[in-house]
Amino acid sequence: MAELINLVLLAMLALTALRIIFLKDLFAVIMLFGIFSFLSALIFINLDAVDVAFTEASVGAGISTVLMLGTLALTGRKEKANSHSSFLPLVVVCITGAALIYGTLDMPDFGDPDNPVHQHVAPRYIEESPKEVGLPNMVTSVLASYRGFDTLGEVVVVFAALIAVLSLLSIRKETEQDASESGLKSHHVLHVVAKLVIPLIILFALYVQFHGDFGPGGGFQAGVIAAAALILYALVFGLPNAFAVIGAKFLYCMASAGVLLYASVGLFSMYKGGNFLDYNKIAAEPLAGQHYGIIIIELGVGITVFAVMLSIFYAFSSQTARSNIK
């Protein structure tokens, strides 16, 4: 049954990819990209990788679609006609593809228990993590505790992405007279429903944030979902109103505060006499220390991701608003 579902989903995924290649309307391409992310998240669900599916659904289908639409509003809807001959690229792609398929012949079978991935560190995590970390969701204990240093690196990368975007595009606060109206101004039903729905989304984001130790979810996903709630607000009510709720300056402070919170947990454990990010030393008991450490660093991750996603959206759409005025 699961294999049948997998096959159907993979077929849909391949068809979507093919359709994306042959479409000239970039707007339709972006919508199909959203479907592509949804489908790959469905495949992850079917493979039981719930946390990965969560991230793919919220980041891939949600935020990137919104950001790509923002870019499209700046550039234009039609793909330019390609004047080059596409024979040489075809040959290169065919050779690369053949080499990759040849490479897969040496790989272990799909779902083989002797697969090196299942023999390396995974058995240790599965056997020891209930005793060492004590969280029901093993993905969180690997992500936040065993590989806490990696995750710190990831958060710093997210932060660096914000710096990169801001050095290219600045967030321009619009003055009163040239403030562009939201295009959805006449959609009164949408206004009422958005007001109803946004608190529900933020509530769900908080649930994902603090339930991440027990079920799928965690700081990354919660940050993205909370940012999506405010993006919905900005889309429906216009950017100036969103700036009034959370200003850009405050977001910069939040983004750096999240990273600092994460790193300060590491420094605190060093102060207590352990290694960097050694949660066992934080509280009197090792297990309690692990719990405190993981909750605090997940909070740091959530704050940073929320602030970064929202500021990137602000940067993109304030550019769009400005170009519309011109």
Added chain:
Amino acid sequence: MTTVFAVVCIAILVVMAIALARAFIAPTVYDRIIGINMFGTKTVLFIAAVGFLMGRPEFLDIAIVYALINFIGMVAVLRFFEDTTPVK
């Protein structure tokens, strides 16, 4: 009960495939959006049904995320439309 869930899952997959076909071949852009919206709502139902089929009810969390993201994506697409089409 498992057979019913399996039948439901497969039937929803068929609906998703038809909606996807509508999104691929559409007379107007708006028809494409209908197809995509329908695909999104049916995906939410599909995840919920698969969760019960496999006995993994924590899939419901992802179904909620899909529902949220689907709505936000729709609003973003409509906003883009209203911003780019000249007012008549």
Added chain:
Amino acid sequence: MLFLDVISSILLISGVFFGLSGAIGIFKFPDFFTRIHAASITDSIATILIVGGLLLQTSFDLNTVKLIFILVFLMITSPTASHALAKSARHGGLLTMAEAKEKKQEKTG
């Protein structure tokens, strides 16, 4: 227990029936506004029936709450999305079948 199973099977299967008929509708109906009508109405009824059928299979815990959340959320957002889409299409200048016919007659006549 068996009684509940029977009811939930009936709900699930009828929900799937409505879903399939909606999917056929978005291909068979003649113009955009009839197609969105087919899609949005069957979406709502299929959601109610399928989530209702799944609700009967839960043992009144967190999953029940989540399913109700999904139901409420979809019942609010799905018709809104359809309404906003139809309004945007109207705003963008899409005509209904009758209006298109009238325009054609005006041109020829």
